[in-house]
Amino acid sequence: MLIAGVITEYNPFHNGHLYQLDTLRQTLRPDLIVSVMSGDFLQRGEPAVVSKWDRTRMALQAGIDLIIELPYIFSVGKADIFARGAVSVLDQLGVSHLIFGSEIGRTEPFFHTLSLIENNKERYNQALKEALREGMSYPNAHAAAYRLLSSSADGELVDLTQPNNSLGFHYIQAIHNRKSAMIPVTILRKETGHGDRTFDSEASIASARSIRSYLLGGGSLTNLQNKIPSFVYSSLNRKNEFHGFTDWETFFPFLKYRLLSSTAQQLSQIYEMEEGIEHRLLSYIAKADNFYNFISSVKTKRYTWARLQRLSVHVLTNTSKSDARLPAAAGEAPYLRLLGMNKKGQNYLAAIRKDLQVPLVAKIRKHRNPILDLDIRAAALYDFLSGGGHPAATRSETSHAPVRYDEEKGLFTGGID
C-alpha cells in the first residue's frame, strides 16, 4: 500500500497546493493521502487567517483523505522541532512516502547534504557555535556553518538558504534520525517563491504569503479567484462576511495586555524566552501601537522576525519552558489528533488503529495529556480572540468531533464552524 504524506499549513489552501497534490497523484498513484497540518498557530509564529477547522475542510475538498493536527508545541517551533514533530506523526500513521515541495526538485542533493553534515557534525557544531557567539541569528549561523563544510564537499548539495529546501532538509534529517523507512519525494515548486509578498494578478499560482498579505490588506477576494480553488473561495468568502480574517494585529491588544501585566521574572519562564529578551519586550511594549511596529522596534540582528513572532505566540498562549520540556525531550507527538477524514481515511484508520503506538484522539474530552492541553488552550484562545474579542465567540473545542466529509454528496459533519 502506498500511503502518501504531506506536511501542511494551508494558510490558506491555494492553487500551488492543488498542483502539488495533482503531481503527487499522477506520479505516485497513492492509495491514500494523509496530511499532518498545523493548528491555529503556525511555524513562522503567526495565527492562521482562518481556523484549523476551516482549513481541514479545504484539505478534505482538495482530496486529502485524513488530516491530523500537528501539536502546538511542534507547529510553533523552530524548523528542526517542527520537522521532527511532523515526521513523527506521519511515521506513526504508517505513511510510506513523504512528499514535499522544494526549490531544487530532486532528492539526491538532500542526501549528499545530509551525509556531509552527519559526517562532519563536530566541525559543523563548532562553526555554528562560533557564528552564534558572533551575534548571528540561528538561520544565518546555520548557513555560515554549512558554507564552511560545503567548500570541501563532493556531489551536488542543496542551497539551504531557500526556504523550502531548508524545511525539506529538516524533514529528511528527521526521517534519518528516527530511522524511519519513509521515502522522501520532492516536487519542484512552481512559479512562485515561498516568501513572495506580492503576486502577479494574471498568474494562477501565488504564494500563501502573498495571498494573506493581499487579503489582510483589505484586498478583494474576487481578485484571487484565479489563484484559489472555488471551494476555498466560498469558504473564505463566508468567513469574510462573519469575522474577517485573523492576523497578529487582531490579537495585539491581548499580547500588549499580557506584557503590561507581567513581570520580567514571569516572562523569563516563557518558552523560547532567552538571553534576557523579556527586558526588550517590556521596554518597547508601552509605546507600541501595533504588532508590526512592536516587532520592528524589538528586532535585532540576532533575532529573526519569525523567532520574535513565535516568542510572541508563546507569550500570548502562556506556553512555559516547563510546558515545552516534555515534547522537546520526547521529540515526537504523543498522540494523533484527528481533525478530519473522508470515508477512505476512516477505513484506513479503522484498519491501523490497533497497531498505533500512541492514542488516536477523536474526541478530546476522553483524553488528558499535557501536550494536548497546550493545543486545547491555543485553540480556545484563537477561537475567542479571532471572534474579535467578543466574549460570546468562545466555542468549546473539546466537545466537538472531527470533520467527516462525504465526497459524493459534498457534505461535512463535525468540527466547529
Place this chain on the structure above:
Amino acid sequence: MLIAGVITEYNPFHNGHLYQLDTLRQTLRPDLIVSVMSGDFLQRGEPAVVSKWDRTRMALQAGIDLIIELPYIFSVGKADIFARGAVSVLDQLGVSHLIFGSEIGRTEPFFHTLSLIENNKERYNQALKEALREGMSYPNAHAAAYRLLSSSADGELVDLTQPNNSLGFHYIQAIHNRKSAMIPVTILRKETGHGDRTFDSEASIASARSIRSYLLGGGSLTNLQNKIPSFVYSSLNRKNEFHGFTDWETFFPFLKYRLLSSTAQQLSQIYEMEEGIEHRLLSYIAKADNFYNFISSVKTKRYTWARLQRLSVHVLTNTSKSDARLPAAAGEAPYLRLLGMNKKGQNYLAAIRKDLQVPLVAKIRKHRNPILDLDIRAAALYDFLSGGGHPAATRSETSHAPVRYDEEKGLFTGGID
C-alpha cells in the same frame, strides 16, 4: 493647626461629597483639607468610571488642598485592609481630624462598639471562625459575631450592617491600632443610602453607585446636572465624548483572555485566591459572555459579589500573594504618592516634608518600591484597557507630574489627560 482628612473614591464626585466638604468646613474650619483617594481600582473591586487623574481634578475643584493616592494593595482590599492603609496615609501626613460620613452620624457609638469588640476579642474571633466554617461570607460572619456580643453590651452601639457605619468603624479601629492621635469626626449622610442603585430624578443628592449605574446604562449626563457640581459635569461630558466611561464590561474580554490562558496552578498564586475558587473561575469562564453573568455564575453564599470582583481585579492586574505579603505585614503605606495639590497644599507639603517618615513620591521615575510597582502596573493597565483596548491609548504614568491647581485662575497643570 487643624488638618482635616477625608478618605475618598469620588467615583464620581457628586453633590453628596460637596455637602460633606461644606459641612466639614463649617463645623471644623480646618486650615487644610487632605484626601487619600483610591487610584483606578476601587474597594468593591471595580475600575473607576474615570481615571484617578480626572477624579483628582474634581477633588481639587471641590476645594481639597492635597490629594494622595491610596496604594492599589489597600484600595482593592477588604474593609479592614483598606481602612488601615488609608488611615496610615492620613496619619503620616499629619492629619489632626479624620472626617467620614456614616448612617449614625455620631462618634460615641463607634467608641462603644470598639471597646466592646476589643474587650471581647477572643469571643468575637471564636464566633467569627465558627460562622466562617458554616460557610458564611466574611461580612455576614462579622455581623453574626457582632450580634452575639451586642446582646451583652451597655451603651449605644453602631449598626455595622450599614455600609458607611462599617467603614467608619474600621477607620476608628485603625486609628486605635496605630495609637494615632487623629480625632475621628463623623457627618450624618444625607438623603441617600450608599448602595442605592436608582435615584430620585428631583433630588439633588444621589449615591455614586446610582449615578454610575445610570451613566453606564447609557443614561444622559444632562439628567444628572442637578446631582453633580458643574465642574464634574464638564469633566464627565468631555470624557464621554472621547472614551465613554469605564466599567467591568469594558475590561471583561481581557479578564476572559487572562483566565483562558492561565493554569489553575498559576491562578492559585493570585492574591485573595482561596479555597480552590480558581477551579470555579476556570469552569465558568469559557461560556461567560459578560462580566455580570460570569460573576453571577461563580457566586456562592460564601463569596460576596465585592470579594469576587476584587479577586477579578487581582487576576486582571496579575497581583500575586507574594506581591501582597509585604504591605499586609507592614500594614501601612510605605510612601505617599502625590496626585494633586493647590498652592496651599503645596506650602503645607513643603513645611512638613522634612519630617515625613516615608518618601513623598511626586515623580515616580525617581522611586522604586514593590508596592509602588503594583500601582504603576494597575494604572498602566487601566489606561490601556479603558482606552478601549486600542494600543495607542497607553500613556506613560511614570513620567508625569502631579496635578497642580491654580484656584484663582482655575488652571490645571500636570497629570495625564
